[in-house]
Amino acid sequence: MRWIARHVSFQTTVALASCLELKSITQLSIRCICNCDCTDHSHSLQLTTKMRDDSFTNAMEIDNQALTLDITPCHNLVGLGANVKETQVCATLAAADLPDDSQRAPVDIGVALDVSGSMSGDKLELCKKTLEMILRQLTPKDTFALVSFSDNAVIEFPSQKMTKEAKASAISKVKSLSTLGSTNISAAIGMVSQELFSVKNPNEVRSVLLLTDGLANQGITKCSGLVELARNCLSRSGAPPVTMHCFGYGSGHDDSLLRELSTCTLGGSYYFVENDSAVATAFGDALGGILSVVAQNAVLSVTVPEVARAQGVKILEVSHEHKMRISDYEYKVTVGDFYAEESRDVLFLVRLSDSQMVGPHVEVSVSYTDTLSKTPASIASVGCSIGRPEGKEVSQPNDHVRIQWLRVFTAQELAKANELSRQNNMGQAKATLATAKARVQQDKGLQGNPTVTQLLSDLGRAQDGLASEQNYRLFGAQHMSYAAQTHEMQRCSDSVGAPSAYRGSRKAKMASSFSSFVSKK
Numbered sequence: 001m002r003w004i005a006r007h008v009s010f011q012t013t014v015a016l017a018s019c020l021e022l023k024s025i026t027q028l029s030i031r032c033i034c035n036c037d038c039t040d041h042s043h044s045l046q047l048t049t050k051m052r053d054d055s056f057t058n059a060m061e062i063d064n065q066a067l068t069l070d071i072t073p074c075h076n077l078v079g080l081g082a083n084v085k086e087t088q089v090c091a092t093l094a095a096a097d098l099p100d101d102s103q104r105a106p107v108d109i110g111v112a113l114d115v116s117g118s119m120s121g122d123k124l125e126l127c128k129k130t131l132e133m134i135l136r137q138l139t140p141k142d143t144f145a146l147v148s149f150s151d152n153a154v155i156e157f158p159s160q161k162m163t164k165e166a167k168a169s170a171i172s173k174v175k176s177l178s179t180l181g182s183t184n185i186s187a188a189i190g191m192v193s194q195e196l197f198s199v200k201n202p203n204e205v206r207s208v209l210l211l212t213d214g215l216a217n218q219g220i221t222k223c224s225g226l227v228e229l230a231r232n233c234l235s236r237s238g239a240p241p242v243t244m245h246c247f248g249y250g251s252g253h254d255d256s257l258l259r260e261l262s263t264c265t266l267g268g269s270y271y272f273v274e275n276d277s278a279v280a281t282a283f284g285d286a287l288g289g290i291l292s293v294v295a296q297n298a299v300l301s302v303t304v305p306e307v308a309r310a311q312g313v314k315i316l317e318v319s320h321e322h323k324m325r326i327s328d329y330e331y332k333v334t335v336g337d338f339y340a341e342e343s344r345d346v347l348f349l350v351r352l353s354d355s356q357m358v359g360p361h362v363e364v365s366v367s368y369t370d371t372l373s374k375t376p377a378s379i380a381s382v383g384c385s386i387g388r389p390e391g392k393e394v395s396q397p398n399d400h401v402r403i404q405w406l407r408v409f410t411a412q413e414l415a416k417a418n419e420l421s422r423q424n425n426m427g428q429a430k431a432t433l434a435t436a437k438a439r440v441q442q443d444k445g446l447q448g449n450p451t452v453t454q455l456l457s458d459l460g461r462a463q464d465g466l467a468s469e470q471n472y473r474l475f476g477a478q479h480m481s482y483a484a485q486t487h488e489m490q491r492c493s494d495s496v497g498a499p500s501a502y503r504g505s506r507k508a509k510m511a512s513s514f515s516s517f518v519s520k521k
Contacts, residue, residue: 067294082391104292113147115179115181152218187218193230204296241266289506302364465480497512
């Protein structure tokens, strides 16, 4: 294992770096060459440094691990006489890329496709072509099931391994689909989950893809009832987790329902399929993620060490939907799964120490499941030290932490504006978006950053969606639902192939391939 020298002050680290004729050091780590767990330095040690543009980042990176962890304070130095008593800290988890496609984790996929009357014509034909492309990506290690739904749900293709023969049979079944009747989403959820859980030896990566263009008007129709049903159907003790990706086709679907369904278990996404040309891109983007899962069940633990507690340090706030407060000194955050190349940032606010101290203000560790090796994995505690010298000096804020604060803020304001709009308070919704956009634009030094650019673009599109009641019905509500979730989760769910700060190369490649395949058919 690698031992991070987290109890070494930043000044000591710089001094050591100077002795080694290194500059801009951001991490000092020490590893025992014999790979034991010693911390008494009695054995031969290897010094390692991590270099990056930021001037104060502690990091834990272990060879061949699916995830790496960086800890960055907004201010790495705050004088005791300064009028600053707290600072933000950002824990960044980053996923590795897949070695190659042949080493990806096998998947179980269940598709629930709306075949009600409103899906007739080009809509259904495009969905058929897209499903054919999905099937072409699967291997004999993967399982696939197809459920169609209208007045009721029908198992069109039961769960089975995608052998050459099974794949040909599934494609034939897809081509024979036709439209009829109303929209029974509850029957679809129940049937497709039943098929997934019928697999005797399930894979670790399991997903439901549900597409509809309308409102639930058969079976259970209330949002709360459908979400409860989905949660009960997809969350079963002792079984691998199941994510749900929901695709709303056109302006007639219930975006609020589909977003809620996509979050009934961790890792799902809501896609707004605005027009016919976006169907293939949306499904390709989703599948590109599903086929590149490298880690699951990630849980981040934030702890204030005993020495820091005695100096008044405590955790004031954690900006994450799935946080669990244990005490003022300890939180756990369920982060969920990671696609290749994805990253997640968890912000938390820390009260600074009352005096100078030796050691970190907080320590962060991570546990997760490595889907490629099918084994539990962890990242040992990484500390975040913040200098507290005499005087009023305050170091410059870290750009990455500032950007992540803007991301969290924008996601919250988009959701708030959407909720105000649903309550017919368009004036207040417009004011909320205008204030949020001005706040993002206020940080001049951050303009041009890909994440900030996307924040401004999505806020602008949301404002366009509130320009009239017609715009709100056609795309405003759906866009705000999609954009708020995208920035909250740091996961791309774009259906038009636009540049995204959160889309990895595998999702982008798959989305492009799907779009090209369907357009040529």
